[in-house]
Amino acid sequence: MSKHASPSARWALPVWLAAVAVFLICLGWVLFTAPSEERPRRTAAQAGPVTVLDGLPAPGTVAAPDMPFAASQEYVLTGAGLQGFYQTSAPNDVWTLDYPEPELDAQLIRRGPPDPQIVSEGVKVMWRVGPEVGLTRGSTVRSGSMEPVEESFFRASIPVSAVRADGTLDPYPVVTLRAEDAASGKVLAESAAVLAVSPGFGCAHCHANAGTAILEVHDRHQGTHLMDTHAQGTVIDCRSCHTGPGLGKDGKETPGKGLSVSAAVHGWHAAYLTGDGADACKTCHVDLGRAGDGGKDAPKPLFARDFHVDRGLTCVRCHGNMADHSLALLKAEREAGQERAVKLMTGITGTLSLETIKGRLPWVQEPDCTSCHNFSEKPDLLTASAFNKWTPRDEGRAGLFSERRGDMLMVRCIVCHGAPHAVYPARNPIAPNLDNIPPLQYQQQAAPLGSYGNCALCHGQPMDYSAHHPLVAWSExxxxxxxxxxxxxxxxxxxxxxxxxxxxxxxxxxxxxxxxxxxxxxxxxxxxxxxxxxxxxxxxxxxxxxxxxxxxxxxxxxxxxxxxxxxxxxxxxxxxxxxxxxxxxxxxxxxxxxxxxxxxxxxxxxxxxxxxxxxxxxxxxxxxxxxx
CATH class of the missing domain: 3.90.10.10 (Cytochrome C3)
Known part of the structure; x- marks a missing residue:
């Protein structure tokens, strides 16, 4: 600068630099101290929801019921939950993501010889939960009849909750089952099953106010008026708007009223949780496992608690990481004509190309078990993956593991193998064999029914081969x-x-x-x-x-x-x-x-x-x- 410059000119550059600095400081303050609902905060709580774990019953304080079985009895009764682990939204008076009540399936088998038979006529199958089991809000029903479905099995919606009346946590309530002769009332068989339920999504991990704050964000970004509706005393039912695509009479997808809840929630949060692997999943899907007798900081498994976890397989092996999982859901929405999906997809970068990822409908298409278990060889534990290998869309729910049957189209897969995420042998975090009640009852072994030569359980005699699906075993x-x-x-x-x-x-x-x-x-x-x-x-x-x-x-x-x-x-x-x-x-x-x-x-x-x-x-x- 010239030594002849005026005093005002000499101060111009420092003043300009100071103004720029003030502007940058303010911009940084806006960007990095935005309200939690705008920019989710990653906190230590996400490593494991301590408040939830503190409410779990201590290991060893819950025992699996000892169900009766005599080698001479004529019938075998088994049950399993369809969802494996039923996810709910945290109880609040602002909004709800709740699904219908969790469902339990049961099958009654008349044992051979000559051949076992599936029984659904002339019998009654009842369910019951004890007084210690929590119920959904407003429900007082603790027992009921299961309805026959497709002349092959029984199903009931059970109003169980993860929270007991006294406020303690019980995410693994036990439902007892009884089959009776409809005419005489004679008890034919009894059993029990766990119907696992979560106490809620982990919204509070990132959002300081998981109630109205989420409504405010929705109003601001989507132009809705949810806060006004809530102010009038209405609890916002998210699913009333987020219906997701459906299937038309021609079998093609039709756009729904807004994105499905699965696509909307995963698609919105994928930008914040990309690259976290399975840890991203348990940010929202509340972690309810314990590792041995370790402390709060010990490694904890996800709510999947079966032999897949023992073999080191996490949820991303089947469902994909957060980005890929979200893109698969959003791609199905886009294919159905839902334009809102396009905007979310532009902000997500997956590990696979968008052309490679196959769109899927939530709860209609899930990872196909047979993509790893092809019944010709054992899966490679290092490379096995079911991501992007969905159950056929045209089969609907009938193609899901929870609905599928064996090659003979009689016994359902969950009857012998157990519920999704808890297939036998499962290891429950509060009672090791709580999820293994049927196999321990009938064959004194936590393994799929009939395995290790136990075919006589249903057939009444040893069998030389499996007619349900080919058996593939590791060489031993x-x-x-x-x-x-x-x-x-x-x-x-x-x-x-x-x-x-x-x-x-x-x-x-x-x-x-x-x-x-x-x-x-x-x-x-x-x-x-x-x-x-x-x-x-x-x-x-x-x-x-x-x-x-x-x-x-x-x-x-x-x-x-x-x-x-x-x-x-x-x-x-x-x-x-x-x-x-x-x-x-x-x-x-x-x-x-x-x-x-x-x-x-x-x-x-x-x-x-x-x-x-x-x-x-x-x-x-x-x-x-x-x-x-």
């Missing part, structure tokens, strides 16, 4: 047992294929190989001991036998099988089975009675592990080895 080998050991449970079987994705071979074969072949557990000098203790002489004190075979598999320290599985479970990692009978497979549905008879006759020793607990008792030093 028997665990070798040292000479002189006495068995107290069926010999466990081991699958190398199941372990390859999660553990290195040398973890188990820790002594290496001989002539290119891995050493067996019972190789000389390894785990070939059949007694728990050793004595150096008559007067010497007994000491633990380091080669005791039992400890190699049930010991508390790695690399024992039980220690590895239970430690992984506590850390929230893929854990595999931790229940005794998941490894020591029951040879028949009458295994418990057969085992009791065998022990009573003195032909077998009592087990060191309580069935279903996954915990072992201290070995008896004076007894012969209790092995696999």
């Amino acid at each position: 080998t028997d665990i070798h047992v040292p000479a002189g050991a006495r068995l107290s449970m069926p010999v466990a079987r081991f699958s190398h294929q199941a372990h390859t994705p999660v553990v290195n071979c040398t973890v188990c074969h820790h002594t290496g190989y001989t002539d290119g072949t891995s050493l067996l557990c019972t190789s000389s000098g390894c785990h070939d001991g059949v007694t728990a203790t050793l004595r150096a002489g008559k007067d010497a004190k007994p000491k633990p036998n380091p080669r005791y075979f039992y400890d190699a598999f049930h010991g508390s320290a790695l690399p024992s099988c039980l220690a590895c599985h239970t430690q992984s479970l506590a850390e929230g990692k893929p854990a595999g089975p931790t229940d005794c009978k998941a490894c020591h497979q029951a040879p028949s549905p009458l295994w418990a009675a057969e085992d009791a008879a065998r022990r009573a006759s003195g032909n077998g020793a009592s087990s060191e592990a309580s069935p279903g607990t996954g915990r072992t008792a201290p070995p008896d030093a004076s007894a012969a080895a209790k092995t696999e």
Whole structure:
């Protein structure tokens, strides 16, 4: 600047710079301190809704009901929830996203021989919930009849809630079922099932006021007048406007009255939650799992609680990440002529191209189980994915896992496999076997009904092959047992294929190989001991036998099988089975009675592990080895 410049000119540049700085500061304040409803805040609460978890019953305080089953009874009754986990909106007097009441399906089977039959005529099937179970707002109904559907199964809408009358949380209420002869009232069969319900979406994780704040945003961005309507005392029913596309008589989609709730909610939030994987899902789908006995900060699974979680598969493997999931929903809306979908799609960048992603209708099309389970080979745990492989649209709900039947078009998939997100074997966070009531009742094993040779449950006799769908199993080998050991449970079987994705071979074969072949557990000098203790002489004190075979598999320290599985479970990692009978497979549905008879006759020793607990008792030093 020239030394001859006037004083006002000398100050012009600093003043201009100061003005720009003030402007930038104000702009930053507007952008980064916008109300929570405009720009959702990511808070620590999203890592795990502590307030919800604090309300969960403590692990071990809830027990699965002990339902009756006699080998001589003529009928088998089973039930399962259609949704697997019923999501609700948090109770408030401003707006609601609630679905109709959750539905429970049941089938009554008359056992063979000669052939089992599905029974729906001449019988009544009733449901009941106990006084401790919470009910939906305004309901007092705790029992009722289930209606026959398609002459093959029974269905009922059950008004259960995740919140009990005293305000405590119970997201896994148990519904008991009873089938009676319609004429005589004779009880034919009884059973029970969990009808899991969530206490609400996680809107409050980001929105300081999850009630009116959301209405204000809607009015501002969509030109609605929801706040005025609410001021008149009306609770806003979101689904009254967000109906989503439907199917016309010609089978083609027709635009609905606004985007579907699924497309609108996911599409709006995808821009804020992109790249978070499964963590994005549990921002809204409230996390109701616990990892072992860990604290509040311990890893917690999503509401999916079946063997898929144990194998390390998260919700994105089937539903896709937030961006791709949203684009699939919005693309179906756009194809149906819903122009509002186009605007939301422009702000979302998926991992797949928009041309590659297939549009899907929520609740009509879901990830197709057969895209991974093709009944010709086991899925690859590292690559298996059902995203973008939806159930056929022209089949509607009949193509969903919850509605589908086996190849014989008789038994529904959920009858043998359990509810979606809780297929057998499932591990419930508050009571390990709460979701496994039917398989434990009928075959004393948390596994799909009829598996492991339990076909006699319905057929009344062993079967040579499966007529429901082809059975595909991993190759397995028997665990070798040292000479002189006495068995107290069926010999466990081991699958190398199941372990390859999660553990290195040398973890188990820790002594290496001989002539290119891995050493067996019972190789000389390894785990070939059949007694728990050793004595150096008559007067010497007994000491633990380091080669005791039992400890190699049930010991508390790695690399024992039980220690590895239970430690992984506590850390929230893929854990595999931790229940005794998941490894020591029951040879028949009458295994418990057969085992009791065998022990009573003195032909077998009592087990060191309580069935279903996954915990072992201290070995008896004076007894012969209790092995696999």
